[in-house]
Amino acid sequence: MPRASKKQTKDPNAPKRPLSAFFLFSLDERPAIKAGNNSLSVGDISKQIGEKWRKVNEDVKKGYEKRAAEAKKNYEKELEAYKKKQASSGGVSSGGTSASAPSKSRPRKKAPPKAPESDEDDMDGDDDD
DNA sequence: GAACTGATTGTTAGG
DNA sequence: CCTAACAATCAGTTC
Numbered sequence: 263m264p265r266a267s268k269k270q271t272k273d274p275n276a277p278k279r280p281l282s283a284f285f286l287f288s289l290d291e292r293p294a295i296k297a298g299n300n301s302l303s304v305g306d307i308s309k310q311i312g313e314k315w316r317k318v319n320e321d322v323k324k325g326y327e328k329r330a331a332e333a334k335k336n337y338e339k340e341l342e343a344y345k346k347k348q349a350s351s352g353g354v355s356s357g358g359t360s361a362s363a364p365s366k367s368r369p370r371k372k373a374p375p376k377a378p379e380s381d382e383d384d385m386d387g388d389d390d391d
Numbered sequence: 392g393a394a395c396t397g398a399t400t401g402t403t404a405g406g
Numbered sequence: 407c408c409t410a411a412c413a414a415t416c417a418g419t420t421c
Contacts, residue, residue, distance in 0.1 A: 279413045282401030292415060304415050308399035315400075327401095334402075 277340035280333035283326035284315055 281289075288311045295307045302310075315323075 279403065281413060284400045285414060303417050305398040312399045
């Protein structure tokens with residue numbers, strides 16, 4: 263299935279996104295949840311984490327957010343290295359200058375921001391009182 | 392045996 | 407601004 267999210271996306275130098283505070287939180291809580299339960303699957307645990315995440319104090323969240331912020335910084339650094347590699351990417355095989363460069367444009371889907379629903383807006387210039 | 396999916400939310404980057 | 411997608415984790419599933 264086309265969800266390439268298992269280990270490494272493609273390139274070993276591909277900078278992975280910085281984990282969000284929630285993820286860092288999960289890294290710490292997941293084993294805790296497992297400890298409370300014999301062995302749940304990620305799906306089940308994730309739900310527990312999500313609920314706990316909302317219940318943790320903002321101070322705790324802030325703590326993780328801070329870590330995430332640093333992780334982001336590191337991510338930028340990796341990105342630079344990744345960029346550099348792209349620039350001087352030595353021909354891996356047959357000296358293709360533009361051989362390795364999976365990042366072109368993210369073919370994301372574009373959904374309409376609003377549904378064509380026009381219902382109540384103003385009935386008529388009815389302004390009575 | 393190993394690639395893959397399942398759910399959770401946040402962060403990111405491009406259009 | 408907004409939208410989509412991907413980030414980890416681990417057991418379970420499948421071929």
